[in-house]
Amino acid sequence: MTLLHWSTTDLTLTFALDDGGPVRLTAVREKSQPSAAGPEPSQPLVEVSAIGYGRSPSSNRHVETALGQQLRYVSHEESESLLRIVQEEPRSGLRVVSVFEARAGVRAWSEASISGTGTLQLTFLSSLVVGLASIDADLYSAENTWMAENRWSAHPLRSGALAQIVRDPHHHVARSRHAVTNTGSWSTGERSPIGVLVERSTPYAIGWQIEHNGPWHYELGESLRGGYLLLSGPTDQEHQWSFELSAGKPFTTVPVSLVAGTDRDSVFAALTRQRRAIRQRRPIDDRMPVVFNDYMNTLLGDPTTEKLLPLIDAAATVGADYFCIDAGWYAEGDWWNTVGAWQPSTTRFPNGLAEVIDRIHSHGMVPGLWLEPEVIGVRSPMAAELPDDAFLTRRGLRVEESGRYLLDLRNQAARAHLDETVDRLVRDFGVGFFKFDNNTMTGPGTDNGGTSVGHGLLEHQRALLDWLDDLQTRHPELLIENCASGAMRMDYAMMSRLHLQSTSDQEHPLLYATIAAAAPAAVLPEQAGHWAYPISGSTREEFTFALVNGVLGRLYLSGHLNRMTPPELDLVRSALSAHRAVLDDLDSLVPSWPLGLPTWTDEWVALCLNGPGACYLTVWHRAPGPSTITFAFPRSKIEPHFPTDLDGWTYTWTGDSLTISVDTPEPSARVLRLT
Structure with a gap:
């Protein structure tokens, strides 16, 4: 057996290049971490299934695949930035290249091809499989749903699916798995494609994210020696995906990212650095404006x-940089099932939309518009103008969901319609910001073009990314917000762009x-658009609480500013001033959670954004009446960042313990700066 060690700036990956077996990824560790003691994991680097080539023993797990076990090392190429490991399965002619790209962590994917004249009906191909020394660990993962995103929890793997099975004298290994799967076009519609595994007996943790804007799957399980972590995009078993591999038709999986650390917060910090490293940041992204919506x-x-x-005038007076007109600007009444033509309403804007846009420009603000580009309402004139092939179809029939048809962006007519729409709005109104929404799920996908349903969806989602890339190349000054009924598609296929x-x-x-406190576990702080929507006439603490939610992210301002009193407007200006001070450093800060990742009903919630010289700490107390909480922090100087007064809150140091006492009769929140 030959060991291959490949290092990035932060990580070292160790591969076992077995002469008589498949390549194995046996360790992923920070450079400073020692190698784990004990036997090396036995899990192959690649798992692959095809019709006629199943799994043994039979199970729902995507490991122990016949093809994966028969892959053999052929060669590898390595540099400081890239590693490619080539394996082949001689009987079928299958060739799989495992690609590793050095960023802040590692980005990986698999490339499959076949030699000769035969074909292979793929039903599964892993993006990456990692051997784990131990599964005595806690898994951090997040549930998602509309209006209740980023609900993180930690569970011991041994307490659930991965029960301990006594091996002696029969040497059985469990066939169970801990599987996390998301279906359809909402990549975070039910679960987050992110996980962190923290070992219980050693200071070691590993983290990952699957970077796909459609279906994905990951699983953890036990093997003969240790365990495994498997990451993939769509599968046949979970998503009705299959692909005919032939000499002229290779296949590449969705990419995934991998990081390592010593504990939960060090891994989330590493994931934050990795997201920054893979982000395709343009010069316009440095602007980071305050947007009113x-x-x-x-x-x-x-x-x-x-x-x-009056809203535009008021937004300008508090210092907003962009003003986005949200849904309804195109509708002559109900806008849900008539969307698609994207022409300004004549009844809502008697003198034309230009009158409103000109007012935005007159204040030096950049205008923005809401758009839901991927759908056409069943009552829209575009539903009749576009051909059936421009839509997702199954068995020749258009997929319809909630009064909408769904564009298939593999189709040139669909893309031409969207290109014309965006180009026209930018040209005619000087639009510099779009809020791209997506409120309708596709279901399993489309068989248009003779593909499997799941592969049709994969191709469409990749075509969407290609369209976004082309759009931003044509309009380099355009900023785009990603929205899908809130955060139902918050993945780093989308957010890298x-x-x-x-x-x-x-x-x-x-x-x-x-939601705001947990968001940096899933998205960069400098990309996390948190609504700050103070309500005129509410109490000062209620008003402040609504603004605090946005300060340690991208404060996304809303609310009836035109109805607010001068003291209320002053408080909004103070929040924007505090937010802009954070913006100066935001794209270099990393998150931590001194009270742990928040749960939905916690009384106290806290988020730190940490930099080399200071920590911005937001603390929320979500219950009425007096209460006290203690944090473990190095003794520091505390400055109230927002609001700038200390009313109702006191801070006491005892060694390296910070005690915060609240004496407000209602829920309240503060942003502090610790230096």
Whole structure:
């Protein structure tokens, strides 16, 4: 057996190049971490299934595949930035190249091809499989749903699916798995494609994310020696995906990222650095404007000239940089099932949308518009103008969901329609910002073009990414927000390309607190668009709480500013000033959670964004009445960052313990700066 050690800036990966077996990835460790004691994991680097080539023993797991066991090392090429390991299965002619790209962590994927004239009906191909020395570990993972995103929890693997089975004298190994799967076009519709595994007996942790804007799957299980972590995109078993591999038709899996550390927060910090490293950042992304959006707790999809003009004036007076008109600007009444033509409403804007856009420009703000590009309402004129091939279809029939048809962006007519729409709005109105929403799921996918349903969806989702890349090349000054009923598609296929991510549609500030606090586990702080929607006439603490939610991210301003009193507007200006101070360092800060990742009902919630000279700490107390909480922090100087007064909150140091006492009769929140 030959060992291959390949290092990046932060990590060392160890591969076993067995003469008589498949290549194995046996260790992923920080450079400073010692190698683990004990036997090396036995898990192959690649798992692959095809019709006629199953698994042995039979199970629902995607390991112990016949083809994966028969792959043999052929060669490898390595440099400081890239490693390619080639394996072949001689009987079928299958060739798999495992690619590793050095970033802050490691990015990996698999490339499959076949020699000769035969074909192989792939039903599964892993992006990456890692051998684990131990599964005596806690898994951090997140549940997602509309208005309740980023609900993280930790579970011991041994307490669930991976029960300990006594091996002596029969030497049985469990065939169970801990599987996490997401289906359809909402990549985070139910679960996050991110996980962190923290060993219980040693200071070791590993983290990952699957970078795909559609279906994905990961699983953890036990093997003969240790365990395994398997990461993939769509599968036949979970997503109705298959692909005919032939000499002229190779296949590449979705990419995944991998990092390592010593504990939970060090791994999330490493994931933060990895996201920054893979982000395709453009010069315009350095701008990081404060955006006012008229939707949340304000116009709620009912914009008109009469309602917008005073809001635009008020947004300018508090210092907003961009003003985005949200849903409804194109609708002559109900906008849900008529979307698709994207022409301004004549009833909402009697003198034309240009009157409203000109008012935005007159204040030196950049105009933005809401757009849901991937759908056509069944009552839209575009539903009849576009051919059936422009839509996702199954068995020749258009897929219809909730009164909408779904564009297939593999189709040139569909892309031409969207190109014309965006180009026209940028040209005619000087639009510099789009909020791209996606409120309708595709289901399993499309068989248009003779593909499997799952592969049709994979091709469509990749075509969407290609369209976004082309769009931003044509319009380099354009900023795009990613939204899908809040954060139902918050993945790093999308966010490696787009500027801003809506973290939720949640309308209640108390509930938004846990979403805002947990968001940096899944998305970069400088991309996390948190609604700050203060309500005029609410108490000072309620008003402040709503603003605090946005300060340690990208404060996404809303609310009836035109109805607010001068003291309320001063508080909004103070929040924007505090937020801009954080923006100066935001793209270099990394998150930590001194009270642990928040749960949905926690009384106290806390988030730290840490830099070399300071820590920004947001603390939310979500219950009424007096209470006290203690943090373990190195003794520091505390400055109130927002609001700038200390009313109702006191801070006491005892050694390296910080005690915060709250004496407000209602829930309250503060942003502090520790130096």
